[in-house]
Amino acid sequence: MRTDILMDDSFAVGGFTSGREGIWTRESADMPPTSDYAELSAALGTTPEKMVRPYQANGQRAAIVVPRHGGSGIIKDNELTRTDGLVTAHRGLALTVIAADCAPVYLADRKAGVIGLLHCGRQAAAGELLRNGIGCMESLGASKAHITMTVGHHICGSCYEVGEEVYSEFAESFSAEELSCIFTISEGRFFLSLFQALRYKGLELGIAPENISQWGECTCHCTDFYSYRRGDRGKQDLAFLMMR
Template identity: 50%
Template sequence: MTETVIIDNGFTLAGFTSGNEGIWSRNAPLDPPTSDYVRLSEKLGIQLSRFLRPYQAGGDRVETVTSEQVGSGVIKDSDFKKVDGLVTAEKGIVLSIIAADCVPVYLIDNRAEVAGLLHCGRKSAAGALLHNAIERMKELGAVPSEIQVTIGPHICADCYEVGEEVRAEYAKAFAPKELESIFELQGESLHLSLRSAIRLKAAAEGISSQNITAINCCTCCHKEYYSYRRGDRGKQNLAYIMMKSL
């Protein structure tokens, strides 16, 4: 199990892990939890019944989680289908998402005691996923100027070659000057920086640059993590975040 500790302080625990097998999804709703979830539960000392994972769709939908939904997607069928973002104001709930090159985005407002976790792929990085998450957090009392954003391990721009149709897609969401920081030409190849796109989206939501942090780890470069672009199929990494119970 390879793991990057994202946050570990008196208030928040967050991480990014490959697991031993990279399998976090069960084949059927009534199947038992995967061995990777069991091992992570044991490692963290947190019961599996406190974990939760949505069935992701690469979209912009964000849902608010309460203790009534814990266990969803881990020990039972998920209450959250076609959902790529979760927020909560309850401590002791472990929000989790799977990713294999897409960006896990960790959100925390310590003062309001609100946390969130997003699965941000190419479309979501140009879409409304982050905006929707901030709006959900605001409903729970969070303030954008207090929200800390951590951009987790994901495929870096050097590894992420895309076509001109992607730049055309992003041109609908970003200004021409912004596109210059999102895309880079390497020879004749066009490369996309998801990190830059997410930073710009966060700034547009009123989040200070001082409150935006990026973990310098590429899932494609670092072979201890699973990478769709590198050829891994059916295996993913897991991102998780929890506000600690005091």
């Protein structure tokens, strides 16, 4: 098990973990939380009843969660279906998303007391998930001027080979200059940097350049984490973020 902490201060605790078994989903709604969730909740000084996991779909939807969502996806079913971003203004409610090469994006407005956690694969990086997540934060009083955006552990641009059709999809959302930073093209092969795509999205949405950062390692290179591209199936990593 490896757990890396992104932040741990009076405002929030957040990070990324492989867990002991890499199992974060239950086989049925009436099952208890997985041992990894039980262990992580204890390490965070909370309980599974105060953690939230959406049913992700590599989509564009972000949702605001409140205490009644506690335990969703962990000890009970919930309405957070086809949801890849969570936002809250409630302290003590831990946001979590599963990842196994996709990029977790940690959002925080310390002044407003609002946080968000997004699961960003290539569809989200080219789409509207970041916009929708920031929109949810703004509806709770956050300001783009104060939002910090950190992209956590994910597959790097040297490992993430995609097809030419993906390049064409991104060409609908980014300029030629931006595409030259987002993609490395070598001998007809296309390699995608999720961080660069998300950085440009953040800048377009009004996040200050100095408030956008990258943290962590390549999940494909680093064997301490699970990686879909490296061949891991059925086991994943987990990103988490909780206001104290």
